[in-house]
Amino acid sequence: MSNPPNIQAELAKERNRAAAERTLMAWIRTCLALISFGFGIESIVTAIRDLQIDETINPIRFSRILGLAFVALGTYAMIMAVIQHQQELRRLQRNEIYIYKSRPSLGVIVAIALGCIGIYAFIGILLRAIFQ
Template sequence: MNKDFTDFETPIAYDRDRFAADRTILAWIRTSLALIGFGFSIFEFFQYLKTIDDFNGKLSAKSPHHLGVILVALGVIFLILATGEYLSFIRKLDQKAHKKFHVSTSLAASLLLSIVGLSLLVHMLITLEMY
């Protein structure tokens, strides 16, 4: 009468593991988005200060700009690594449960935000080179 719920004898066991993986990737998305947003805010704030006459010429250091670029790059790297780990886990899970792989909303959001983050990083690097 005692059932072992670590395998996929019950349909809910597969769903439990799949939803746990989705929660994990969503947590990584949230963390990466915070890093990207904070890095971009720092970068743009110091870009804005350069346009103000009182600060013009006084901000020669690129360190704040570099900090912004590094934070955005870290956010993108973490998101790409987490997406790869998620895909690897889901493929193994689907093989073990003999189910066909399907794209989840979490995966789509992760891929979309990775593309947005990469394009933002390229924009920041191009802008940094111009000044």
């Protein structure tokens, strides 16, 4: 005869599952904002290029790269958030003692990438201001 499930352990698993769902939803919102921001930058650059009459003015390649970087970062973060979410759900489904295991933080990775994009944007804007 098997032991009845420990109600406290099962409720703790359900709370952890709900927390994992909330975390995934927060990442989805963050990624959607990054992708939208990148798409917005790209759309503005395309509109400016389409309205450009004087062919001697160099189109803004910097802004296009910046927009694509935001879209790429948002897409990468979305994929990694889903993978981490699935791993967490699998860990919760196992009927073993739950032991915390440290793993790389997706938030830190995204923060570092955003910092790199920010540095790239700062240098690009600075160089454009100096050389124009």
